[in-house]
Amino acid sequence: MDLKPREIIGQIEAKFNIKVSYMKAWDARRKAVKIVFGSWEESYRTINLFMDAVVFSMPETVYKLQTSENHRFEILFFSFGPSIKG
Structure with a gap:
């Protein structure tokens, strides 16, 4: 989960030839982290x-x-x- 949003954008553009906004890449990264590690709220509970x-x-x-x-x-x-x- 070390990918930065800019790196995600670069990989998507290279692989799928699709333009992705920084916010979309940021949100996708956030969702991926939550899927892999769970949410901060769940961890706290x-x-x-x-x-x-x-x-x-x-x-x-x-x-x-x-x-x-x-x-x-x-x-x-x-x-x-x-x-x-x-």
């Missing part, structure tokens, strides 16, 4: 479930999720239990 699963499998693991006042993700710190024990 599942981060606590993911970290709880990690703690379940390695009970000594600790994590701290910090959000802003309006519930926006700011930072996640974690340390795996086996790493803490050394």
